[in-house]
Amino acid sequence: MxxxxxxxxxxxxxxxxxxxxxxxxxxxxxxxxxxxxxxxxxxxxxxxxxxxxxxxxxxxxxxxxxxxxxxxxxxxxxxxxxxxxxxxxxxxxxxxxxxxxxxxxxxxxxxxxxxxxxxxxxxxxxxxxxxxxxxxxxxxxxxxxxxxxxxxxxxxxxxxxxxxxxxxxxxxxxxxxxxxxxxxxxxxxxxxxxxxxxxxxxxxxxxxxxxxxxxxxxxKLLTNSEGVKMGKTVGGAVWLDPEKTSPYDFYQYWRNVGDKDVENCLGLLTFLPMDEVRRLGALEGSEINKAKEVLAFELTKIVHGEEEATKAQEAAKALFGKGVVAGSVPSTEMDKADFAEGMDILTLLTTIGVVPSRSEARRAVQQGGVKLNEEPAKDVEMKITEATFKDGTLLVQKGKKVFHNVVLK
The missing domain is CATH 3.40.50.620 (HUPs)
Incomplete structure (x- = not known):
């Protein structure tokens, strides 16, 4: 051809x-x-x-x-x-x-x-x-x-x-x-x-x-099935620089695209043969998740290399399987002194960037969408102290798809 x-x-x-x-x-x-x-x-x-x-x-x-x-x-x-x-x-x-x-x-x-x-x-x-x-x-x-x-x-x-x-x-x-x-x-x-x-x-x-x-x-511009431009998240653009968008976040973005967008993205953004693209795009029900995993892996491999793609894939499986995740997801180092007097949960969520504003952080907590080390955080007045951490690490989860480690230094 x-x-x-x-x-x-x-x-x-x-x-x-x-x-x-x-x-x-x-x-x-x-x-x-x-x-x-x-x-x-x-x-x-x-x-x-x-x-x-x-x-x-x-x-x-x-x-x-x-x-x-x-x-x-x-x-x-x-x-x-x-x-x-x-x-x-x-x-x-x-x-x-x-x-x-x-x-x-x-x-x-x-x-x-x-x-x-x-x-x-x-x-x-x-x-x-x-x-x-x-x-x-x-x-x-x-x-x-x-x-x-x-x-x-x-x-x-x-x-x-x-x-x-x-x-x-x-x-x-x-x-x-x-x-x-x-x-x-x-x-x-x-x-x-x-x-x-x-x-x-x-x-x-x-x-x-x-x-x-x-x-x-x-x-064609890269849009989803509803005609909305793809490549934007709550935190901004999805970058190819790993310092701006980590390989894990990059992988997760493509793992979570809409069912109707999988075949289009596979055709436009990977080198997979079109016979395979059409086969994956035709999967239905829960099977379409396998196609999304292929999309996320192939794209991450092209942009960040096979090693980073494999790490991201394993991290995603560990998270959703409740396995060990330390070091495998995006993380932020913070001083112990920041938590000496207790840091309120809204400040923490905005500081590490899992939400763009305190109002959205408040809404996420009130709706039961935030977990700390897999424990639901229900109080918007909650104070995070060193005791909240486990072995110096706090896994913050927002919704089903956003994870972030806070590591004490």
Missing amino acids: NAFEVLQERGFIEQLTHEQEVKELFAKGGVSFYIGIDPTADSLHVGHFLTVMAMAHMQRCGNHPICLMGGGTAMVGDPSGKTDMRSMMTVETIDNNVACIKKQLSRFINFEDGSATIVNNADWLRNLNYIEFLRDIGTHFTVNRMLAADCFKSRMDKEMGLSFLEFNYMIMQGYDFYELYKRHNCVMELGGNDQWSNIIAGVELIRRKLGKPAYGMTF
């Missing part, structure tokens, strides 16, 4: 330009394509991972990935899918984020012997001559066409509107594609479905200015 057939079978493809030409291009193979990554944090998250997997499948089929780090565009901020203007980041923050993400990408994409390329659009965007840029590139964009784009239309109706700074983003992304075409013979841009307007801008710029063929393709 060529890359187009693989992506289509696994459920990636949402929209594409010049469909017949794209199919013929993929049939020949050796396509040089790019995916842009917005360095708004120092780690990739689950939302990025879908496009990273698409890149990996493309590379496995003999095509050449170009990972474009948005060190230049991040100074403006992509308005796509945003109701408000993004917070401005310093150059130092952006450059640090770029460096961190570059390291992460090497775990999923093979960069050896020129098999893939990493570039940073800061190289050509940060020192642009504005007048020359407007004359050379701006003349190929019409304002009425740009305002018709979904990413701009939704903002025009808001009270804050759309800043002129953000209005430049589409032109900048189109210019990225143009530069990559000239520098690396890149003929295709891939991205999430929310990038369609920006991708079209680059395709049309190349075709108008250079008279050369260029193509675009978008992938």
Whole structure:
């Protein structure tokens, strides 16, 4: 199978330009394509991972990935899918984020012997001559066409509107594609479905200015069966950095996806053969839990390695089997002195991050959803002292799925 057939079978493809030409291009193979990554944090998250997997499948089929780090565009901020203007980041923050993400990408994409390329659009965007840029590139964009784009239309109706700074983003992304075409013979841009307007801008710029063929393709966004974006928890995004989201928490996130989402996630986020994906997705009743375990293990193995995936799986089984769990779940070290006068349970729950606020902590305790070393905690006024710990460890459980060890030091 060529890359187009693989992506289509696994459920990636949402929209594409010049469909017949794209199919013929993929049939020949050796396509040089790019995916842009917005360095708004120092780690990739689950939302990025879908496009990273698409890149990996493309590379496995003999095509050449170009990972474009948005060190230049991040100074403006992509308005796509945003109701408000993004917070401005310093150059130092952006450059640090770029460096961190570059390291992460090497775990999923093979960069050896020129098999893939990493570039940073800061190289050509940060020192642009504005007048020359407007004359050379701006003349190929019409304002009425740009305002018709979904990413701009939704903002025009808001009270804050759309800043002129953000209005430049589409032109900048189109210019990225143009530069990559000239520098690396890149003929295709891939991205999430929310990038369609920006991708079209680059395709049309190349075709108008250079008279050369260029193509675009978008992938479905990672959503559940109800159309809600996946990759968010009470504590925030599900990160690929183990320091931000532990391998255990990462495993548990996928172990707990909805029954209807298992097959879709297996197809998009693992390398399992599609026959196996369909078999697992067809399981019913309690059997679907086996498919969720496979999903969680395979994904954790890709992101964190097989050893961490095995640890996470064993930790989950130990927890739900009431086995020994010390050291196998997320933990927080706290000083004994913190508990000398007794720490109230609401403070403890918010400090270790199992709930985002005291009000939610109070609600969880009142509803009987909190256990300390497997004993229900029913009193919101309860004080946690050193005596509450067992061998210097306190296992905090919220609901059926959230566990956290507090370790005295």
